[in-house]
Amino acid sequence: MRVFEANISLQVCVFLKEFLNNISSFEIANEKIFGKYGLISFFENRDDFRELKNRVSMVAISTVAEPDRAEYGDFQTNQELTNRVAKYLVKENISPDIIIEPTCGKGNFIIAALSNFKTIKKVVGIEIYKPYVWETKFNILNFLLANPVNNKLEIAIKHCNIFDFDFKNISKQFPNEKILIIGNPPWVTNAKLGRLNSSNLPEKSNFKNQSGLDAMTGKGNFDIAEYITLMLLDAFHTHDGYLALLIKNSVIKNIVFDQKEKKYKIGKIEKYCIDSKKEFNVSVEASLLCCRLNTNPSVECNEYDMYSLEKKTSFGWLNAKFVSNLADYIEKQEIDGVSPFEWRQGIKHDCSSVMELERVNEHFINKLSEKVELEEGLIYGLLKSSDLKDRVIKNSRKQVIVTQTKVGQDTSFIQDLYPKTYNYLKSNISHFQARKSNIYKGKPLFSIFGIGDYSFKPYKVAISGLYKTCNFALILPQNNKPLMLDDTCYFIGFDKIEYAVYATILLNSETTKAFLKSITFSDAKRVFTKDILMRLDLLRVANLISRTEIDEQIIFLNEKYSLKINLSQWDNFINEMTPKKEKQLIIFKP
Ligand SMILES: C[S@@+](CC[C@H](N)C(=O)[O-])C[C@H]1O[C@@H](n2cnc3c(N)ncnc32)[C@H](O)[C@@H]1O
Structure with missing residues (x-):
């Protein structure tokens, strides 16, 4: 049964009916209820008192649906x-x-x-x-x-x-x-x-x-x-x-x-x-x-x-x-330090209906299912979290239009160099204008975030921030163009494939996984974040792992993914990761 949209038991209804029967004012009712049951100000006002008294005398079974209370x-x-x-x-x-x-x-x-x-x-x-x-x-x-x-x-x-x-x-x-x-x-x-x-x-x-x-x-x-x-x-x-x-x-x-x-x-x-x-x-x-x-x-x-x-x-x-x-x-805890490489978040554009495309023959299809013709210049393969399940990735399902090479860059060059792309973006301007986030306010047309020199590194090692499983994927260029990541992913970028392969091996080692497990919360919305990844001192991981283990992994990756990697760059890689101060100490060692 319901009164005042609240459920009320038969016992309380019967009780209130009898209790309120001979009471004529809400002040007296409040006094009596407080005296007997300790409930302060049971009725807030006379109207509540009158209405309840009235309602309990003729309670009906109510099936009123509960309102939507999401905001509460x-x-x-x-x-x-x-x-x-x-x-x-x-x-x-x-x-x-x-x-x-x-x-x-x-x-x-x-x-x-x-x-x-x-x-x-x-x-x-x-x-x-x-x-x-x-x-x-x-x-x-x-x-x-x-x-x-x-x-x-x-x-x-x-x-x-x-x-x-x-x-x-x-x-x-x-x-x-x-x-x-x-x-x-x-x-x-x-x-x-x-x-x-x-x-x-x-x-x-x-x-x-x-x-x-x-x-x-x-x-x-x-x-x-x-x-x-x-x-x-x-x-x-x-x-x-x-x-x-x-x-x-x-x-x-x-x-x-x-x-x-x-x-x-x-x-x-x-x-x-x-x-x-x-x-x-x-x-x-x-x-x-x-x-x-x-x-x-x-x-x-x-x-x-x-x-x-x-x-x-x-x-x-x-x-x-x-x-x-x-x-x-x-x-x-010994590998808890500072990453020698800067972890970056992928591209953020908040405009996937226009910016993300699928390649079909000679043209593209956007998320609005429109057929689109664009120059190749600003088109890059795009990987999302769900694409990072394999150990080595060379192809992407999706493409993205990369409108800037760094945050805040003037985008007027698009009109001169890529007129088809410009016309397409311009005809969809309303989608860009509908972006809610303040970061886009006052920025050049078609602005994106999470973009810089690092985005264009040919070799990357990436992880999904959203998934609980800890898989670091080696990302190789597609048709000689670097693959991009979306903003649910984090990555480090390299110019040399060897460095990217060595980093992939260190990042997927049991030592790294156990460390990351001990500092991440699997129920977090983003399990892996830039802050978490920046704590991983890859140089110390390299010192903890045996050369044999690295050798075995290189053989495995070469065989499974047709790579041609050897350890010839290993010492340079270690040197790259060694902080300047430590390098000087090594040079000046007697
Ligand atoms: C998660 S429910 C829990 C209710 C109750 N504590 C329980 O454990 O069953 C949260 C309650 O907070 C109430 N609420 C939401 N915003 C409130 C606010 N600003 N002030 C007081 N109560 C609020 C809702 O109406 C709802 O009854």
């Missing part, structure tokens, strides 16, 4: 899981005086807390969606009718926006009470809110203070839950208590990562991985983040399985390094 990151936690979490916390001897559910939804965490913690004196729940505020209140009444409590309880379910709520005030008002922050903040990113034109945001904020390209291209994309968790830590990290929030793994990683600088007084940081498909029917990696408040700041997190409580791994900071598996990392 609405994934209600089921009772089995909220109970599991509460029971686990009880086992850990968590005995709170105050429960804070920052975005309480239908109230399942509050009910689990009421049924498992015997020490609770006060509950504060906040929720933006009025029907859920009602449903939480109804659920609490339902629970308390069936499970009367002897101790004096005070329960406040606030209908408000969490970003307007003053949590610090609770900490000030109850300095000696132990609090438990428990819940499941909204699962939505600011980027998605932008797409939905939603204002469910703290403020127009770039709250991590990212600047320039990072903020514009997605590194500035953050989860609302991350903002909420930080807001709660700001208010309560110096207050005795505990925090247990279901959040995305990426948010937990960010919080532990930021601990190095922020040094919130949180310790015993733990992550309990849940099966999101089973619990929420979504494919998002999420866990229960647990930590003790008001204790020595910790910079690492132990990871467990929520169901078996078996320990999986530990991640976090080891001295100045952030790693995904502390135990494995310790074994491979």
Whole structure:
């Protein structure tokens, strides 16, 4: 049954019908409900009181569909899981005086807390969606009718926006009470809110203070839950208590990562991985983040399985390094340094319908299925993440129009040198103008990013940033033209094929793979990033690997991919990777 668009049990309906029957004002009703059940301001106003009284006297079964609540990151936690979490916390001897559910939804965490913690004196729940505020209140009444409590309880379910709520005030008002922050903040990113034109945001904020390209291209994309968790830590990290929030793994990683600088007084940081498909029917990696408040700041997190409580791994900071598996990392940490070659991201154009083409006989077909005739000059083969599965790649399925040789280059030359290409681009100008990202604002026509001398190196070694598997592919030129990568890929470029082959061998060695595994997070949106790859000191890898292993790999690549590589350039390659300072020391050695 539904009242105020909220589900209400028959028990609560019957109770309210009788309870409100002889009460004529909402103030008296509020007083009586508070006196008996501790629920503060059950009715916010006279109208709510009248309407509810009216509705419970003639409740009908309602099948109204729930509205689309995407902008509120609405994934209600089921009772089995909220109970599991509460029971686990009880086992850990968590005995709170105050429960804070920052975005309480239908109230399942509050009910689990009421049924498992015997020490609770006060509950504060906040929720933006009025029907859920009602449903939480109804659920609490339902629970308390069936499970009367002897101790004096005070329960406040606030209908408000969490970003307007003053949590610090609770900490000030109850300095000696132990609090438990428990819940499941909204699962939505600011980027998605932008797409939905939603204002469910703290403020127009770039709250991590990212600047320039990072903020514009997605590194500035953050989860609302991350903002909420930080807001709660700001208010309560110096207050005795505990925090247990279901959040995305990426948010937990960010919080532990930021601990190095922020040094919130949180310790015993733990992550309990849940099966999101089973619990929420979504494919998002999420866990229960647990930590003790008001204790020595910790910079690492132990990871467990929520169901078996078996320990999986530990991640976090080891001295100045952030790693995904502390135990494995310790074994491979000697190759954590600085890459001798600069890793680059591939071309970004945000205009694939026009810029990406397939070659068919003498012409091209674009993504709009239009037949296009273009000069060959600006056409290059293009590889995407899904093309990087093999060890050696010589051909591409797709082509791309490379309109610049470096970022910001004037593109007026296209009209003179490649008139067909210019006319094609010009006739599709609306697609370029529709590009949303700020990076294109005020730039020459048809601008692209991720382009420079390095893009035109004939030999490259590339990896997909998106895939969990760690395969470095050797990229060879196609028809004497270098192949390009798209912006989901990272690569290093070489003029000599030998160097590219040696690098491919070192990068695919077990040593490199084990190291990368110990510093990457397989549930990240981009597992391999420029920052990660730049940490790989290829010179140290070269020193750890035996010549025999390299010989064997060269034979394998020569045979399988018809190459003609030998080790004649090896010493030059090592010399190329050796930092200048070390080279001078070698020269001056007596
Ligand atoms: C992931 S659901 C979880 C609900 C509840 N904590 C649970 O575990 O079942 C997130 C909740 O946050 C609420 N919400 C979203 N934005 C909010 C805001 N700005 N202020 C308060 N609540 C909000 C949604 O309406 C939704 O009920």
